[in-house]
Amino acid sequence: xxxxxxxxxxxxxxxxxxxxxxxxxxxxxxxxxxxxxxxxxxxxxxxxxxxxxxxxxxxxxxxxxxxxxxxxxxxxxxxxxxxxxxxxxxxxxxxxxxxxxxxxxxxxxxxxxxxxxxxxxxxxxxxxxxxxxxxxxxx
Amino acid sequence: xxxxxxxxxxxxxxxxxxxxxxxxxxxxxxxxxxxxxxxxxxxxxxxxxxxxxxxxxxxxxxxxxxxxxxxxxxxxxxxxxxxxxxxxxxxxxxxxxxxxxxxxxxxxxxxxxxxxxxxxxxxxxxxxxxxxxxxxxxxxxxxxxxxxxxxxxxxxxxxxxxxxxxxxxxxxxxxxxxxxxxxxxxxxxxxxxxxxxxxxxxxxxxxxxxxxxxxxxxxxxxxxxxxxxxxxxxxxxxxxxxxxxxxxxxxxxxxxxxxxxxx
Numbered sequence: 001x002x003x004x005x006x007x008x009x010x011x012x013x014x015x016x017x018x019x020x021x022x023x024x025x026x027x028x029x030x031x032x033x034x035x036x037x038x039x040x041x042x043x044x045x046x047x048x049x050x051x052x053x054x055x056x057x058x059x060x061x062x063x064x065x066x067x068x069x070x071x072x073x074x075x076x077x078x079x080x081x082x083x084x085x086x087x088x089x090x091x092x093x094x095x096x097x098x099x100x101x102x103x104x105x106x107x108x109x110x111x112x113x114x115x116x117x118x119x120x121x122x123x124x125x126x127x128x129x130x131x132x133x134x135x136x137x138x139x
Numbered sequence: 140x141x142x143x144x145x146x147x148x149x150x151x152x153x154x155x156x157x158x159x160x161x162x163x164x165x166x167x168x169x170x171x172x173x174x175x176x177x178x179x180x181x182x183x184x185x186x187x188x189x190x191x192x193x194x195x196x197x198x199x200x201x202x203x204x205x206x207x208x209x210x211x212x213x214x215x216x217x218x219x220x221x222x223x224x225x226x227x228x229x230x231x232x233x234x235x236x237x238x239x240x241x242x243x244x245x246x247x248x249x250x251x252x253x254x255x256x257x258x259x260x261x262x263x264x265x266x267x268x269x270x271x272x273x274x275x276x277x278x279x280x281x282x283x284x285x286x287x288x289x290x291x292x293x294x295x296x297x298x299x300x301x302x303x304x305x306x307x308x309x310x311x312x313x314x315x316x317x318x319x320x321x322x323x324x325x326x327x328x329x330x331x332x333x334x335x336x337x338x339x340x341x342x343x344x345x346x347x348x349x350x351x352x353x354x355x356x357x358x359x360x361x362x363x364x365x366x367x368x369x370x371x372x373x374x375x376x377x378x379x380x381x382x383x384x385x386x387x388x389x390x391x392x393x394x395x396x397x398x399x400x401x402x
Contacts, residue, residue, distance in 0.1 A: 049320050049335050056331040069392065079391040086397045090370035091338055096285025133285055
C-alpha cells in the first residue's frame, strides 16, 4: 500500500510568511508537495471557522504562519491569532481531534530555510498521525 | 417564591424605581413573557420555569427609550446581564435586578456551579453541582470523544434554538447564517456547526445552559461550553460574567499573555 499522503493547508500572511515561502521557492529548497498555500493579509485574518471547516471537510492538517510577535504589519494582528488558536487547540482536543493537526508558527520574509523546516516537520508529523478522522467521508 | 418575587417587583414599580418589569405571566397554563407596568395585575406573575429572559431583554433593548426595567434574575441571568453591560449591548444603569436563588432540584438539572445571584432577594442559596457529563467526556480517550461528539452532532436538526435563545449570541452578522460555513440546505448540518457556535461564544458564555435546554434533540451543549470555559480559565484565567476585563481574545499579549505558548 502506498504511503499516506496528507493534505495540508497553509495560511501565510502577505507580509512575512508568503514572502518567506517565495524565498524558499526561489532558493530551490526541497519541500514536500502536500502543502497548499493560501495567502491572507494577516495571520489575524484566519478565522478559526476556516480551520474548523477545512478539518471537517477532509484536510489533514492546518498550518498558520505569520510574522514574528512584534513584527506584525498591523501591529498586533498576530497577538490575536496566537490567543485565538490557543483556544482553538483546546476546542479541537475537547471534541476529540489531535491538536497536533494544527500548528501556528512565525516565519519572516528572510526565513526561507525556516519555512522549509516548518513545512517538512509538519508534513512528517501529520503523516505519522494518519488520516483525519473528523473529516473522513468528506471530499 | 412566586409571591415573594411578584411582591418585590410590584414594590419597585410602585416606588417608582423602575418604569417596567419584564417577567412571565401565566396565560392559561403557559408561562408567557410580559412587560408589566404600574397598575398591572401581578396575581399571575410567574418565575418558573427557567426562561431566557435576558435574551428577551437584549432583543427588546433597541426599542426602549429611557425606561428603567426590572427583572427577576437567577445566578446565570445575572452573569448574562453583567456580560451584556460590559459589552455595551445594554445599559446597566437602566436595569434593576431582583435576585432569585434556584432550588437544589433546578441546580441539579442545570448541572450549575453557582445556582444563585450575588444578592439573593428571594429563596435561599443551594449548593453548586459539578458537571459530571463534562467530566465523563474529558475522561474518555480522544477517539471515544470524537465518536461521542459525532454521534451527538448527527442528531442536530439545525433549528438554531441554541443560538437564538443564547443571551450572549448577538452578532449582527452571524457565522452560522453564513453559507460559507453552514450550507443552507441539508440536515444534519456539517459537524463544524456546533464547533463554530461553541467557539464563538467561548469568551462570553456564562453557562446558563439555555442552548441545551432549547435543544429538541438533547445534545449536551452545556457540557461542551463547560469544557471551553475551563479552557478559558486555564489559558487566560478569565471567567465570562465574573471578570470586569474585556475578553482576552481581543487584547494583546501584553495585556493578556497565553500560558505555555512559546514563540
